[in-house]
Amino acid sequence: MSRDISRRTFLTASVLAVGVGAASPAGASPGRCGDHPWCAPGLSPDERANLLLRELTLPEKISLLGGDELGGGAGFPGTHTGTGHGVERVGMPTVRYGDGPIGARQGNGTAMPATIALAATFDPDAAFHYGATVANEIKCKGNDVVFGPTVDIVRTPLAGRMFEGFGEDPYLTSRLGVAWINGAHGEGLIVCVKHFAAYNQEGVLGVVGSRMTYNAVVDQRTLREIHLPPFEAAVREAGAGAVMGSYNRLNGQYACENQWLLNDLLKHEWGFPGYTIADYAATRNTANSLTNGLDFEPWPALVYSPPAISAALATSQASTADVDDHVRRILRTMFAHGLFGRPPFPDDDALIDQDGHLATATRIAEQGITLLANDGLLPLDANSLQGKKIALIGDAADRFVQGGGSSSVTPFTFVTPRHGIEQRAGSEITVAYHPGRVPEAAAAAVRDADIAVVFAADLQSEFVDKTGLDIDAGLLSFPPPGTGNPFVDQDAVIAAVLAANPNTVVVLETGGPVLTPWRHRARALVQAWYPGAGGGAALARVLFGDVDPGGRLPVTFPEREADLPTAGDPEMYPGVGEDVHYKEGVFVGYRHYDAAGIEPAFPFGHGLSYTTFDYRDLRVDGMSVSFSVTNTGRRRGFAVPQLYLGLLSPGPGVRQPPKQLKGFRKISLAAGETTRVTFALTERDLSYWDETRGTWRISPGRYTVMVGDSSRDIRLST
Numbered sequence: 084m085s086r087d088i089s090r091r092t093f094l095t096a097s098v099l100a101v102g103v104g105a106a107s108p109a110g111a112s113p114g115r116c117g118d119h120p121w122c123a124p125g126l127s128p129d130e131r132a133n134l135l136l137r138e139l140t141l142p143e144k145i146s147l148l149g150g151d152e153l154g155g156g157a158g159f160p161g162t163h164t165g166t167g168h169g170v171e172r173v174g175m176p177t178v179r180y181g182d183g184p185i186g187a188r189q190g191n192g193t194a195m196p197a198t199i200a201l202a203a204t205f206d207p208d209a210a211f212h213y214g215a216t217v218a219n220e221i222k223c224k225g226n227d228v229v230f231g232p233t234v235d236i237v238r239t240p241l242a243g244r245m246f247e248g249f250g251e252d253p254y255l256t257s258r259l260g261v262a263w264i265n266g267a268h269g270e271g272l273i274v275c276v277k278h279f280a281a282y283n284q285e286g287v288l289g290v291v292g293s294r295m296t297y298n299a300v301v302d303q304r305t306l307r308e309i310h311l312p313p314f315e316a317a318v319r320e321a322g323a324g325a326v327m328g329s330y331n332r333l334n335g336q337y338a339c340e341n342q343w344l345l346n347d348l349l350k351h352e353w354g355f356p357g358y359t360i361a362d363y364a365a366t367r368n369t370a371n372s373l374t375n376g377l378d379f380e381p382w383p384a385l386v387y388s389p390p391a392i393s394a395a396l397a398t399s400q401a402s403t404a405d406v407d408d409h410v411r412r413i414l415r416t417m418f419a420h421g422l423f424g425r426p427p428f429p430d431d432d433a434l435i436d437q438d439g440h441l442a443t444a445t446r447i448a449e450q451g452i453t454l455l456a457n458d459g460l461l462p463l464d465a466n467s468l469q470g471k472k473i474a475l476i477g478d479a480a481d482r483f484v485q486g487g488g489s490s491s492v493t494p495f496t497f498v499t500p501r502h503g504i505e506q507r508a509g510s511e512i513t514v515a516y517h518p519g520r521v522p523e524a525a526a527a528a529v530r531d532a533d534i535a536v537v538f539a540a541d542l543q544s545e546f547v548d549k550t551g552l553d554i555d556a557g558l559l560s561f562p563p564p565g566t567g568n569p570f571v572d573q574d575a576v577i578a579a580v581l582a583a584n585p586n587t588v589v590v591l592e593t594g595g596p597v598l599t600p601w602r603h604r605a606r607a608l609v610q611a612w613y614p615g616a617g618g619g620a621a622l623a624r625v626l627f628g629d630v631d632p633g634g635r636l637p638v639t640f641p642e643r644e645a646d647l648p649t650a651g652d653p654e655m656y657p658g659v660g661e662d663v664h665y666k667e668g669v670f671v672g673y674r675h676y677d678a679a680g681i682e683p684a685f686p687f688g689h690g691l692s693y694t695t696f697d698y699r700d701l702r703v704d705g706m707s708v709s710f711s712v713t714n715t716g717r718r719r720g721f722a723v724p725q726l727y728l729g730l731l732s733p734g735p736g737v738r739q740p741p742k743q744l745k746g747f748r749k750i751s752l753a754a755g756e757t758t759r760v761t762f763a764l765t766e767r768d769l770s771y772w773d774e775t776r777g778t779w780r781i782s783p784g785r786y787t788v789m790v791g792d793s794s795r796d797i798r799l800s801t
């Protein structure tokens with residue numbers, strides 16, 4: 084997989100020049116394979132894997148199916164998230180695994196903006212550089228496989244890990260996921276995309292509807308159209324070498340022993356030649372996993388411990404052919420990704436271009452920061468603010484905000500919003516900070532300010548879903564470290580600041596949608612997500628208009644929690660008994676709001692620019708859709724035209740969402756500039772999954788083609 088950086092518009096050449104490719108390239112010095120027959124160049128990965136497989140003893144093969152890193156997942160320097168020892172006798176190297184997906188989690192790393200912020204860039208180039216940066220650091224820490232990206236769809240924004248994924252739309256998730264993987268492949272790593280499949284919740288308090296036990300009851304059409312496309316694209320299009328099975332069950336069988344999911348679909352129908360990896364402690368039964376397609380259990384090797392596997396073989400619950408198939412897949416992937424042919428990647432932080440990576444994280448954060456509302460207060464004008472005062476309220480302004488669990492990163496360094504704004508404002512503008520823990524104090528601190536910026540953050544985390552959609556929900560179960568007092572009513576603080584100072588900007592650092600009951604009183608509302616190590620600098624640049632806010636929502640912000648697609652029916656969420664019924668079907672995210680005629684607070688695809696755009700001249704020519712976009716304002720800005728299709732219903736049993744995203748483009752246009760945008764549709768874009776025939780089908784007839792600035796701001800249609 085070679086990297087084509089010539090077309091990339093996302094970063095400047097200077098940023099591109101750093102950061103990637105820091106460790107020694109594959110093949111620079113002799114590999115680890117030696118002169119065994121399977122080391123001969125010119126043989127295919129399959130031929131080499133088969134030759135080596137014949138040489139391995141049964142105990143050796145069995146030892147390859149389980150991991151050897153007991154401290155896996157702890158994130159300590161010098162340890163790896165996972166390790167699979169090789170077999171020295173045959174020149175088979177050890178494989179090391181690292182989390183993923185937001186940065187390296189082994190000692191310190193560059194904290195990238197959360198994946199949801201990357202999704203908000205609507206920019207595959209940004210995703211490419213993101214994947215390259217994460218993978219580079221994981222490589223520089225001596226790993227061969229990156230656990231990421233996470234491509235699970237946001238079925239409910241209450242899900243504790245929704246910040247780790249790309250939002251609610253399968254098309255957006257697929258396009259950005261593929262670009263991420265391509266970037267990581269440029270670093271020579273094996274990509275392990277996760278978590279397969281229908282892994283959409285942690286459970287309330289991690290107990291009711293727990294990820295460890297719930298059974299996702301999902302029909303084929305919903306799987307094929309909504310939850311599986313990002314995985315299909317990751318393995319078929321991007322060539323991801325590994326897939327991580329999730330904790331939950333899917334239609335009755337645990338994902339890591341699911342015959343249909345791992346064998347029938349992934350390996351046979353999709354032709355996946357790589358290997359499947361169990362999530363940590365996601366396995367249950369040795370024989371079921373051996374026979375139903377699980378290739379490797381990284382940690383701890385309990386279900387795939389040598390005694391457990393030997394017992395399954397001795398009792399004929401699994402066969403040596405099963406073991407061979409798993410080993411062959413691991414070997415084949417190692418050969419295909421060049422592991423035998425190169426020396427191990429050294430574990431050395433000195434190889435990491437920390438400054439370059441921080442610059443990349445900052446650029447991506449800028450691109451993902453989403454301006455939800457603005458009546459002209461933004462951008463701030465540094466000249467007219469000379470001698471004046473900006474008051475920053477809320478401790479989220481003064482700390483590094485990120486999500487919890489296995490994707491959290493201990494940053495090398497970070498820029499808080501307070502620091503970024505102070506730097507940008509310079510010495511002639513007073514920037515005052517107040518933690519604003521009680522509404523009265525917050526109001527008092529902004530009364531004499533010319534501009535108030537009030538910050539609020541939530542804490543999403545692996546292991547536990549949010550208990551509600553208000554900003555503070557969830558904080559009680561996991562108070563963020565360093566906040567001093569987590570018992571702050573942030574909505575009350577925002578309301579008090581809005582009442583005390585009319586020139587208030589609200590900045591949210593949340594991993595996803597929250598309720599914004601005060602929003603009609605805010606002159607400007609900025610969604611900064613978990614913005615990563617450079618987030619404060621990025622935010623300052625957006626607030627002062629040094630860069631146009633590039634973000635668009637990858638997930639709908641509802642008006643009320645009761646509007647969520649899964650609201651009001653415990654069988655849908657968090658589940659009753661162990662079953663979670665995906666009754667919403669394909670009506671996930673904006674598909675639900677559109678079909679039910681519910682007005683969201685902020686729709687999917689929404690995000691303002693500091694300039695305005697005009698769309699005209701829509702033409703549909705066969706499978707090609709084109710139109711013109713003009714920047715009609717007075718400054719350069721980002722347009723993100725989005726193409727939605729309204730598919731035809733083939734009959735009463737098959738309801739179609741009013742709109743489905745099938746194209747998007749991120750374009751920077753100077754004032755007055757016009758560009759022509761063309762989207763090439765594929766047959767799949769027009770297809771729905773026919774449950775009765777078990778295949779993709781196109782319903783003949785006329786389709787609605789819509790082009791807009793968001794899913795609710797359709798500018799052209801035909």
Ligand code: BGC
Pocket residue numbers: 155156164182183230277362363489
């Ligand atoms: C997570 C995975 C992660 C693994 C190793 C699990 O709890 O679900 O995403 O890769 O831990 O840290």
